[in-house]
Amino acid sequence: MIKGLGEVDQTYDASSVKVGIVHARWNKTVIDALVQGAIEKLLAMGVKEKNITVSTVPGAFELPFGTQRFAELTKASGKHLDVVIPIGVLIKGDSMHFEYISDSVTHALMNLQKKIRLPVIFGLLTCLTEEQALTRAGLGESEGKHNHGEDWGAAAVEMAVKFGP
Numbered sequence: 005m006i007k008g009l010g011e012v013d014q015t016y017d018a019s020s021v022k023v024g025i026v027h028a029r030w031n032k033t034v035i036d037a038l039v040q041g042a043i044e045k046l047l048a049m050g051v052k053e054k055n056i057t058v059s060t061v062p063g064a065f066e067l068p069f070g071t072q073r074f075a076e077l078t079k080a081s082g083k084h085l086d087v088v089i090p091i092g093v094l095i096k097g098d099s100m101h102f103e104y105i106s107d108s109v110t111h112a113l114m115n116l117q118k119k120i121r122l123p124v125i126f127g128l129l130t131c132l133t134e135e136q137a138l139t140r141a142g143l144g145e146s147e148g149k150h151n152h153g154e155d156w157g158a159a160a161v162e163m164a165v166k167f168g169p
């Protein structure tokens with residue numbers, strides 16, 4: 005048996021896992037669905053509601069700094085987080101703004117894990133159209149619609165339980 009394959013459907017004891025969600029406020033309809041999907045999955049996997057804290061930032065560009073400070077301030081208040089889920093939705097406009105924010109925020113969130121020593125789940129949708137964003141939040145008319153927030157919630161529990169402090 006190749007080690008690790010058996011972990012695909014492993015259940016985790018998430019009763020003590022503390023999750024921070026930091027979401028941007030652009031594209032509210034999609035954001036709200038993604039956040040709700042993540043929270044519902046966290047609760048379904050055993051995370052206690054009192055162990056889920058949420059904060060917001062203006063837009064995706066503020067996610068790296070907002071997530072870092074949220075984790076640091078939470079720790080300074082005597083609590084601690086086991087994992088953070090930054091959530092943002094970028095939709096391409098008619099300028100290069102989308103490309104620059106998508107690339108810089110992605111790299112910043114990846115690097116943030118080393119700074120705060122916590123798993124950072126990649127909750128940034130980078131969509132070329134509004135329909136793509138709606139589909140990835142489980143909204144819209146597409147057959148293949150699926151709420152990616154659920155995947156982020158599941159990833160958060162796994163990373164916190166397996167690789168947390």
Ligand SMILES: O=Nc1c(NC[C@H](O)[C@H](O)[C@H](O)CO)[nH]c(=O)[nH]c1=O
Nearest residue numbers: 028030062063064065092093094095
């Ligand atoms: O432009 N499009 C978007 C956007 N721009 C704002 C940016 O993130 C930042 O908040 C401001 O530039 C101020 O710093 N923020 C998003 O989350 N999604 C978008 O689709």
